[in-house]
Amino acid sequence: MDRLTAARVFVEVAERGSLTRTAERLEMSPAMVSRYLAAMEGWVGARLLHRTTRRIGLTDAGEAVLTSCRHLLEIAEDVQHLAGNRNREPEGKLRIATSASFAEAQLTTAIVDFQNLHPRVQVELLATDRAVDLVEDRIDLAVRITNSLDPAVVARPLAQCRSVLCASSRYIERYGRPDSLESLKAHRFITHAFGAGAQYRFRYQGQSVEFPLTGTLFTNETSILRRAVLEGAGVGMLPTYYVGNDLRSGALVRLLPDYAPEPLGIHAVYLSRRHRPLALHHLLEFLVQRFRGELAPWDRDAT
Incomplete structure (x- = not known):
């Protein structure tokens, strides 16, 4: 069984705390997720997870292996990029969340322009003024307008909201x-x-x-x-x-x-720098290029 995929499955389960959510995120069956986890435990020769009907937690061995698996996936991503991944056409589906007003005024047009450049990327845009849970709601990217960010997520500055x-x-x-x-x-x-x-x-x-x-x-x-x-x-x-x-x-x-x-910061927020989908990588760079500058585009011709 592919050990790199097994490591990715283990990291996703550790971060999401659910085999079902991991299966949805990685587009595989729960049974396949269980098989990859069993393969990981057989590979390292130790039990990695405590599983009950209500929650999944890491064993001591799982905590140690998690760090190594994350490092392994980072190396694998670097190798993919070196092998020409940056030039490959992005594809797949991204779930994006932001406020209704920012979606209406700015983000929808930006996403349409992005899809004109990368037509194989599908986007599901969720407009809500509540701070969505990136794990529970299976969000790949949230655009948040705030000066108070959760330290558990990765935030990329896009612009200032005046x-x-x-x-x-x-x-x-x-x-x-x-x-x-x-x-x-x-x-x-x-x-x-x-x-x-x-x-x-x-x-x-x-x-x-x-x-x-x-x-x-x-x-x-x-x-x-x-x-x-x-x-x-x-x-x-x-x-x-x-x-x-x-x-x-x-x-x-x-x-x-x-x-x-x-003013408030406008941030692109996502779960991890590791094994980001290529489509998400391209979208992040597109949004940074579109909105960056001392003044946001909508403020440059303000009267």
Whole structure:
């Protein structure tokens, strides 16, 4: 039996804690996964896993062998690339997750452009504002907008997410345009239920400034927040990747430009640098090239 495949199966089971999820990830039957695990244990001459009906854990020997297997797979990947793997056409299916607003405004077009270059790559794009579990949801790549990353995952910086405090022209005509934080207190706010929460954070003259607020409408979806602000319901903080056209057209008006909302990082997040699918490797490089720079593409022509 192929020892390299057996090592890959063992590493996947150790990381995912499930024979079923490993079988799905590697596109093989659970019975075949069990046979590869038995072959690994026969090869090293020791029991590698504790298995119960509820969970799978590593034995002491399994902990030691896991490190060696990971190293073996890293070497194998290097050999594949040296043998010309970089020039091979990527193929297969990738499951990608990101927020609905970023998928709509930026990522969908990027993926379509990527598939035009690599038509043999299939993509399943999941749009959700919850932080998906890469293992449980079998996600190959998540694009996350946050300054707090899980240290257990690998994160590749793509760009910065800048936001803008804004209101519609209709709202300003009715309530006036604030010219200071003090005058801002008199206004109505539309807020993201899982975003800024009960306060905004700004940078002003090199200092961090917090502004407490009481919202009149809360939502967990950026598109709803944008729509409410466009309809004149109140002041909102929205990402420039999503409202750039609204700002350029005058539908939304930037408020207090000297107070810059705290930026967030946009990261490509995945489980491991080891034995990445070739399609994932190419997609990562494509996204880095597309979004990188001192300013993200959507901010370069901002007004």
